[in-house]
Amino acid sequence: MTQPVEIEIHVGHYGDGTGARGYVDEVQYARKFMKRIYEILIANKVPATYYEDKISKNQTQNINHLVAYHNQDRNGLIVSGHLNSTSPLTERPIGGEVLYSTQNELAKNVAKALSDASGLINRGAKYRNDIGVLTKTYEPSILIEFGFVNSKKDIELLDQNLEKICQAIAKVLAAVIGHPFSTPVKEEGNKVETTKNTLDATGKAEAKKLFGKLYEKGVFSEDHSDKIEQYSDGKILSLLIAFLSRTV
Numbered sequence: 001m002t003q004p005v006e007i008e009i010h011v012g013h014y015g016d017g018t019g020a021r022g023y024v025d026e027v028q029y030a031r032k033f034m035k036r037i038y039e040i041l042i043a044n045k046v047p048a049t050y051y052e053d054k055i056s057k058n059q060t061q062n063i064n065h066l067v068a069y070h071n072q073d074r075n076g077l078i079v080s081g082h083l084n085s086t087s088p089l090t091e092r093p094i095g096g097e098v099l100y101s102t103q104n105e106l107a108k109n110v111a112k113a114l115s116d117a118s119g120l121i122n123r124g125a126k127y128r129n130d131i132g133v134l135t136k137t138y139e140p141s142i143l144i145e146f147g148f149v150n151s152k153k154d155i156e157l158l159d160q161n162l163e164k165i166c167q168a169i170a171k172v173l174a175a176v177i178g179h180p181f182s183t184p185v186k187e188e189g190n191k192v193e194t195t196k197n198t199l200d201a202t203g204k205a206e207a208k209k210l211f212g213k214l215y216e217k218g219v220f221s222e223d224h225s226d227k228i229e230q231y232s233d234g235k236i237l238s239l240l241i242a243f244l245s246r247t248v
């Protein structure tokens with residue numbers, strides 16, 4: 001196995017509602033975390049890719065599709081994002097875990113980072129030999145189960161600590177491929193004083209275009225392009241600063 005040179009992130013399953021459902025929809029929820037981890041990696045100049053299967057029609061197709069997607073190259077570290085589920089719905093915490101077939105150490109480290117950053121119970125690294133994206137791929141791989149969709153407490157902890165969790169996991173992943181980083185990226189969209197929106201029509205059109213592109217490129221996890229009218233000058237300025245600070 002050659003040393004991976006990029007982080008290949010994907011969201012499990014094949015669209016909203018195709019994974020587990022409980023207090024949240026697994027796919028929607030995992031997407032938020034995986035997208036943010038990807039953004040943080042890119043912001044820190046760590047080579048990374050982000051993928052979602054929007055083609056498959058069932059779970060078998062989905063696994064084959066993801067395996068084929070990753071097997072196009074052999075230079076990455078695969079990180080699959082999921083949430084677990086049992087029944088019934090419960091108030092009690094259950095916890096996060098990380099599945100692996102060869103990456104025991106990494107799985108352990110990511111599970112610990114997830115738990116340390118959030119207070120989630122650490123269910124640790126779990127060996128699995130029956131998961132396609134782990135066993136049918138050539139690249140080293142892990143599958144993160146951020147928590148349980150049927151645990152109210154897990155979702156609460158995940159909600160409250162999304163940024164901390166994503167920063168912590170991104171850091172562990174980056175170190176594995178030899179791109180350690182230490183500066184946390186500033187959260188976008190801080191509160192601003194200005195309430196006026198004084199951009200003229202040309203400025204608004206340009207801003208719309210720019211924020212559309214930044215969303216497509218994954219710089220921002222949210223599409224701000226349609227909200228230019230509602231945004232204050234200060235909000236737009238703070239988004240621009242957040243963007244610029246990631247490029248220098």
Ligand SMILES: [Zn+2]
Nearest residue numbers: 012019082083
């Ligand atoms: Zn899943």
